[in-house]
Amino acid sequence: MRFTIQRDKLITSVQDVMKAISSRTAIPILTGMKIEAKQHGITLTGSDSDISIESFIPTEKNGEIYVENIEEGSIVIHARYFPDIIRKLPENTVQIEVDEQLQVTIRSGKAEFSLNGQDADEYPLLPQVETDNSFQMPTDLLKYMIKQTVFAVSSMETRPILTGVKFTLEKGKLNFTATDSHRLASRDVPIDAGELEFSNVVVPGKSLNELNKILDDTEEMVEISVTENQILFKTEHLNFLSRLLDGNYPETSRLIPTQSKTTIFTKTKELIQAIDRAALLAKEDRNNVVRLTTLDNNMIEIMSNSPEIGHVTEEVPIQSMEGEELKISFSSKYVLEGLRAIHADEVKIEFTGAMRPFIIKPINGDEILQLILPVRTY
Amino acid sequence: MRFTIQRDKLITSVQDVMKAISSRTAIPILTGMKIEAKQHGITLTGSDSDISIESFIPTEKNGEIYVENIEEGSIVIHARYFPDIIRKLPENTVQIEVDEQLQVTIRSGKAEFSLNGQDADEYPLLPQVETDNSFQMPTDLLKYMIKQTVFAVSSMETRPILTGVKFTLEKGKLNFTATDSHRLASRDVPIDAGELEFSNVVVPGKSLNELNKILDDTEEMVEISVTENQILFKTEHLNFLSRLLDGNYPETSRLIPTQSKTTIFTKTKELIQAIDRAALLAKEDRNNVVRLTTLDNNMIEIMSNSPEIGHVTEEVPIQSMEGEELKISFSSKYVLEGLRAIHADEVKIEFTGAMRPFIIKPINGDEILQLILPVRTY
Numbered sequence: 001m002r003f004t005i006q007r008d009k010l011i012t013s014v015q016d017v018m019k020a021i022s023s024r025t026a027i028p029i030l031t032g033m034k035i036e037a038k039q040h041g042i043t044l045t046g047s048d049s050d051i052s053i054e055s056f057i058p059t060e061k062n063g064e065i066y067v068e069n070i071e072e073g074s075i076v077i078h079a080r081y082f083p084d085i086i087r088k089l090p091e092n093t094v095q096i097e098v099d100e101q102l103q104v105t106i107r108s109g110k111a112e113f114s115l116n117g118q119d120a121d122e123y124p125l126l127p128q129v130e131t132d133n134s135f136q137m138p139t140d141l142l143k144y145m146i147k148q149t150v151f152a153v154s155s156m157e158t159r160p161i162l163t164g165v166k167f168t169l170e171k172g173k174l175n176f177t178a179t180d181s182h183r184l185a186s187r188d189v190p191i192d193a194g195e196l197e198f199s200n201v202v203v204p205g206k207s208l209n210e211l212n213k214i215l216d217d218t219e220e221m222v223e224i225s226v227t228e229n230q231i232l233f234k235t236e237h238l239n240f241l242s243r244l245l246d247g248n249y250p251e252t253s254r255l256i257p258t259q260s261k262t263t264i265f266t267k268t269k270e271l272i273q274a275i276d277r278a279a280l281l282a283k284e285d286r287n288n289v290v291r292l293t294t295l296d297n298n299m300i301e302i303m304s305n306s307p308e309i310g311h312v313t314e315e316v317p318i319q320s321m322e323g324e325e326l327k328i329s330f331s332s333k334y335v336l337e338g339l340r341a342i343h344a345d346e347v348k349i350e351f352t353g354a355m356r357p358f359i360i361k362p363i364n365g366d367e368i369l370q371l372i373l374p375v376r377t378y
Numbered sequence: 379m380r381f382t383i384q385r386d387k388l389i390t391s392v393q394d395v396m397k398a399i400s401s402r403t404a405i406p407i408l409t410g411m412k413i414e415a416k417q418h419g420i421t422l423t424g425s426d427s428d429i430s431i432e433s434f435i436p437t438e439k440n441g442e443i444y445v446e447n448i449e450e451g452s453i454v455i456h457a458r459y460f461p462d463i464i465r466k467l468p469e470n471t472v473q474i475e476v477d478e479q480l481q482v483t484i485r486s487g488k489a490e491f492s493l494n495g496q497d498a499d500e501y502p503l504l505p506q507v508e509t510d511n512s513f514q515m516p517t518d519l520l521k522y523m524i525k526q527t528v529f530a531v532s533s534m535e536t537r538p539i540l541t542g543v544k545f546t547l548e549k550g551k552l553n554f555t556a557t558d559s560h561r562l563a564s565r566d567v568p569i570d571a572g573e574l575e576f577s578n579v580v581v582p583g584k585s586l587n588e589l590n591k592i593l594d595d596t597e598e599m600v601e602i603s604v605t606e607n608q609i610l611f612k613t614e615h616l617n618f619l620s621r622l623l624d625g626n627y628p629e630t631s632r633l634i635p636t637q638s639k640t641t642i643f644t645k646t647k648e649l650i651q652a653i654d655r656a657a658l659l660a661k662e663d664r665n666n667v668v669r670l671t672t673l674d675n676n677m678i679e680i681m682s683n684s685p686e687i688g689h690v691t692e693e694v695p696i697q698s699m700e701g702e703e704l705k706i707s708f709s710s711k712y713v714l715e716g717l718r719a720i721h722a723d724e725v726k727i728e729f730t731g732a733m734r735p736f737i738i739k740p741i742n743g744d745e746i747l748q749l750i751l752p753v754r755t756y
Contacts, residue, residue, distance in 0.1 A: 078687060081658060088655050104688075111655055115688035277466050277489055280459060309456060310482075310493035 001073025001098040003037050005057065007089060007108065009066050010042075013055040014083050016238060017046035019210045020053040021079045027124065032076040034123045035096070042067055045126070046079065051207050052126045053214070054239040069095075074120035077104055085113055126241060129232040134225035135169070135193035139218050139235065145176050146212045148187045148341045148368055153205035154180035161247040164202035167226075169193055177252055178205070183334040184252055184371040185341060201226050202249050207242035214240065256371055257357060260350035262323040264300065265363060266316075268347050272339050274316045278304040279332035281312050289375050290332040294325050304332070319346065328354045329377040335360075338370030379451025379476040381415045383435065385464065385486065387444050388420075388472060391433040392461050394616060395424035397588045398431040399457045405502065407454060412501045413474070414452040420445055423504070424457065429585050430504050431592070432617040447473075452498035455482055463491055504619060507610040512603035513547070513571035517596050517613065523554050524590045526565045526719045526746055531583035532558035539625040542580035545604075547571055555630055556583070561712040562630060562749040563719060579604050580627050585620035592618065634749055635735060638728035640701040642678065643741060644694075646725050650717050652694045656682040657710035659690050667753050668710040672703050682710070697724065706732045707755040713738075716748030 014033070023031055025048055034045040041058040059067045075098045086094065089108035097105045102117040146165075154162035159181075168175040174191040177184065211233055215222065223234040233240040275290055282288040282304040293301040298318050305311040328351060339347065344362035351358040360370040392411070401409055403426055412423040419436040437445045453476045464472065467486035475483045480495040524543075532540035537559075546553040552569040555562065589611055593600065601612040611618040653668055660666040660682040671679040676696050683689040706729060717725065722740035729736040738748040 081687060084658050085655070088651070088658065090651065090655075110694070111652070111690065111692040113655075113659070113688060113690045116686070273466070273468065274489070277463070277468075277491075280462050280466065281491070308494070309459060310491060312489070312491045314489040316488070 001035070001037050001075055002069060002071040002096070003042060004068045004093055004095045005042065006066050007086065007092050007094050009057050010086055010094060011083075013042075013044050013057050013237075014086055016055045016214050017044045017053050018079060018083055019214055020046040020048055020051045022048040023080065025049070029076055029118055029122050030124070031079060032118055032123075033079040033082060034074065034076050034120055036074040036120065037067075037070050037072050039070055039072065042070075045123070047124070047126065049124075050204065050243050051210060052239075052241040054126070054241075056237045058237070073098060075102065075104055076118040076120050076123050078115055081115065085115075127230050129225050129227055129230050129241065132225075133196060133198070133227065134223050134232075135174075135191060135196055136221040136223050137174070137189070137191055139215050139220050139222045141189060142222055142224075142233075143212050143215055143217060144343075145174075145187050145189060146208045148343070149176040149178040149185040150205050150208045150212070151337050151341065152178040152180060152183055152185035152370075156180070161202055161245055161249055163206075164204050164245040164249075165208055166249045167201040167203060167231075168199045170197050170199065177249075179250075179252055179255075179371075182331070182373050183338065184255065184369075185338065186252075186256075186369045186371075188367045198226055200249055201231065202245040202247075203231055203242055204245055211240050211242075214238065255357060256359065256369065257350070257352045260323065260352055260358075262294065262326040262351040263321065264294070264318055264349045264351075265320045266300075266318040266347060266349070268339055268342065268345055270316055271318075271347075272336060274302045274314045275332050275336055275339075277314060278302045278312050279336065280304075281306045281309055282332055288332040289329050289377060290335070291327065291329045291377070293327045294321060323351075326351055326354065328358070329375045330358075330372055331375060334372045338372055341370060342368060379413070379415050379453055380447060380449040380474070381420060382446045382471055382473045383420065384444050385467060385470050385472050387435050388464055389461075391420075391422050391435050391615075392464055394433045394592050395422045395431050396457065396461055397592055398424040398426055398429045400426040401458065403427070407496055407500050408502070409457055410454040410496055410501075411457040411460060412452065412454050412498055414498065415445075415448050415450050417448055417450065420448075423501070425502070425504065427502075428582065428621050429588060430617075430619040432504070432619075434615045436615070451476060453480065453482055454496040454498050454501050456493055459493065463493075505608050507603050507605055507608050507619065510603075511574060511576070511605065512601050512610075513552075513569060513574055514599040514601050515552070515567070515569055517593050517598050517600045519567060520600055520602075520611075521590050521593055521595060522721075523552075523565050523567060524586045526721070527554040527556040527563040528583050528586045528590070529715050529719065530556040530558060530561055530563035530748075534558070539580055539623055539627055541584075542582045542623040542627075543586055544577075544627045545579040545581060545609075546577045548575050548577065555627075557628075557630055557633075557749075560709070560751050561716065562633060562747075563716065564630075564634075564747045564749075566745045576604055578627055579609065580623040580625070581609055581620055582623060589618050589620070592616065633735060634737065634747065635728070635730045638701065638730055638736075640672065640704040640729040641699065642672070642696055642727045642729075643698045644678075644696040644725060644727070646717055646720065646723055648694055649696075649725075650714060652680045652692045653710050653714055653717075655692060656680045656690050657714065658682075659684045659687055660710055666710040667707050667755060668713070669705065669707045669755070671705045672699060701729075704729055704732065706736070707753045708736075708750055709753060712750045716750055719748060720746060 036043045091109040095107040104115045104117040106113040165178045225232040278290045291303045346363040414421045469487040473485040482493045482495040484491040543556045603610040656668045669681045681691045724741040
């Protein structure tokens with residue numbers, strides 16, 4: 001194997017692929033990165049067996065030469081050293097060459113590294129994903145949907161299925177839902193996916209967080225393909241493959257109240273700042289509990305009390321209010337994360353009493369919903 | 379106690395004083411911050427008993443009012459919560475008020491915090507430093523001298539005196555010296571200090587690192603006062619007090635070779651980059667060992683070998699060379715830190731053989747010196 005490559009292109013690909021590589025893995029060769037040279041370009045592969053990432057660097061693009069002097073072949077290289085080496089090389093091009101003893105020579109300017117490689121035949125084959133069950137959506141929209149839901153997945157391994165985000169595609173509508181059983185985030189988007197429908201596709205939250213880091217914020221399309229136990233996200237030069245979580249995701253639609261007794265309409269930013277301040281004293285508490293009380297004259301009071309440290313109260317003006325008076329306590333962390341994920345200047349919050357879940361939505365629109373269970377304080 | 383204060387001024391002072399406050403301290407009240415209001419301004423104090431910092435906010439400066447409505451008094455407040463509270467308050471002014479039960483009320487806009495305070499009479503009195511033994515120097519020069527030496531202090535508590543930087547003032551010359559017994563950094567500066575002279579003043583490296591973070595990069599003067607066991611750094615609104623280390627600092631001047639057998643003149647940046655690359659493979663090793671070999675034609679070779687991972691070699695052009703051929707191994711970490719601390723475009727490196735300490739200096743000038751012991755590799 002041999003090729004000469006533009007260093008900046010290699011750096012970007014290596015950084016993407018590294019996101020799948022863990023130094024702690026049961027399969028030692030997966031601590032390495034696979035490099036495969038073909039006449040049409042270079043493919044880098046990293047995997048921790050849950051997530052696999054392939055990045056392709058074409059020989060040329062729009063007339064600009066990315067890779068030259070290709071002699072086909074493949075190798076697995078130490079992923080611990082390779083990224084730093086490439087990053088610190090002195091020149092804009094890098095020559096990589098492998099000899100018959102699997103010694104990898106990396107040359108740039110007058111610097112020459114020689115690394116012990118491993119046989120690429122020992123690297124596991126990635127699962128092949130049939131792309132019949134696939135649909136497309138803009139990359140930036142996918143990133144947005146991930147950010148608006150993934151924070152609500154459970155971090156507890158006691159119910160593994162809740163550590164994932166449930167994807168549903170039904171009647172031309174794609175839904176992401178995440179819950180840790182104390183709060184729930186849900187986001188709908190209309191999608192043109194032809195006849196394709198699926199449900200109970202549960203993608204690990206960790207995979208989605210990594211995917212979100214790798215994908216650029218562009219309007220270019222990402223192709224999503226779903227099988228029994230894998231999901232593939234495919235952009236022009238990147239394949240991101242994740243296993244799905246086993247098991248049945250709980251039915252969540254019946255959790256969502258359909259009527260409300262008290263509705264508050266408020267500017268999002270002012271409410272976030274007031275709860276954020278109240279949470280300063282609540283942080284000692286397991287639940288970061290903050291209390292909201294409706295007042296007259298379109299005001300609410302946000303309050304927190306920590307007997308050993310002190311207490312905080314703040315009156316916050318709201319836009320308007322409908323329904324009954326209310327006094328309710330909740331986790332400031334959950335409400336802040338929900339309010340921030342809404343990404344709307346104004347929100348409505350629908351309560352059904354102090355002991356019932358409440359929901360936060362944009363003031364106009366039902367495409368995103370944040371549901372939060374209150375905390376019992378007496 | 380009561381006053382109303384510009385929030386941005388309070389934030390800056392609180393951040394400075396926090397650098398002396400530790401949550402782990404044998405004296406519980408030192409986890410708090412002392413606030414003292416006098417008619418001419420507000421003084422904040424933090425201390426971990428090794429370092430004490432006082433920051434003063436005057437009532438007004440250049441006609442701008444910083445503090446108003448002052449009722450004199452003092453209190454000690456939870457340092458864990460106070461900085462975040464001040465930072466997140468909604469308005470540009472803050473009102474702080476203490477009642478007879480030591481309850482501290484912090485108001486800004488419609489937000490009101492109430493914190494449990496502690497009696498300021500229980501806060502330890504800071505040592506008073508006689509300012510007879512004092513001299514002045516520009517703040518930016520002091521910061522520079524700290525940065526050029528403090529990295530070389532020992533991190534091992536086996537010889538506590540080596541965890542400090544030795545200050546010497548003799549014959550109108552201020553010297554900072556630090557060594558961990560594997561390398562040594564030394565910096566001289568001419569100072570107009572009148573009759574004042576001292577030696578064996580050893581300031582903890584930790585204190586100097588904190589001081590460096592707090593001081594602004596200005597040409598304004600800092601006043602330095604030295605006593606038996608304390609050193610005080612005083613700027614217009616800040617008192618930074620540190621204890622000195624007990625014991626006699628070792629005599630280091632005889633370590634410094636006075637003649638050399640091989641001298642290399644080189645551009646600093648190119649050498650740093652080559653050693654930095656070679657160090658990538660050396661990082662597994664306890665000593666990060668890199669080997670330098672002189673070649674013909676004004677070239678040197680930088681090499682590192684890690685049998686399990688691979689090896690790296692690089693030929694680096696130098697400006698010129700005098701004296702014998704040389705092959706020497708050294709800690710890449712020490713040499714990189716030394717080269718970076720020099721802050722000169724070109725350096726000379728003076729060797730006295732493969733087993734003897736070598737020194738790095740700017741190509742013109744003796745005011746800074748980095749000495750490094752080589753590593754025996756055979």
